[in-house]
Amino acid sequence: MNERESLMKQIHVRLGPLALLLTVIVICMTVLGLLALTTARGDLSMARRYAEAVDTRYSLEAKGQAFLWETAKDPGALNQLERDKNGTFWRILSENGMSLRIGLAGKGRGFRVVSWQFTQESWEPKEDIGGLWNGG
Template identity: 45%
Template sequence: MRHIPIRLGPLAILLTVISICMTTLGILNFTTARADLSLAQQYADTVRTRYELELYGQTFLRQVKEFLAEGGDITRMEETETDETGVIRKTFSENQYTLTVEIVPDETSGFRVCGWRIRKAWEPETDMGNLWLGD
């Protein structure tokens, strides 16, 4: 019986390339999963903050309703601002976000919501990195 020699060189190179590819894909998968987790946590924090601001705004509207039920004048409520057009504003802040609730007195229901804005404080990035300014 004749023995055929088995060449392990090409097989070893193929297995090495496959293991390098699998390792690279595993590392990329892990870093992508970490980035997704970080982004999901940031989104959850943003949603939580926005819901808290919504709660503060709804609580304010309930307080206005109770204040009117007691016979109060909403133009003289504490911790509110009234502008020259008669719009009453209350601002709430939480984690760089602000909610501005605007109401106006109304004959039929006592008040009407005319503004409800959630904004995030934002400043443009002024650092341009390592750019040459031409000096």
């Protein structure tokens, strides 16, 4: 037994480097997990904004089609619209910062669509952000 006891005393297990390595691995995995969570939240936010924009665009498209249908049933309604110097009648539909600009040209007793254009209102910051350079 004396030999065995002396052999056990000679074997030293060093946990210092192993504990340090495991600590670094845990910190790295935690940081990577937080980055993945932050990225997923950003992607979700962007997907929701895109869905709102597509919903608004399709809503304006449906309203524009309904306007064309009503105008086709009563071509005399064209005279109630704004008219430019070229004789084009214009109707602008807006919703949630997006607009649909429809241009119609009179054609005999009917009309034809000469413009069907979506535009997005330009974004302007509502306030100054702590003295940061505004690019101007």
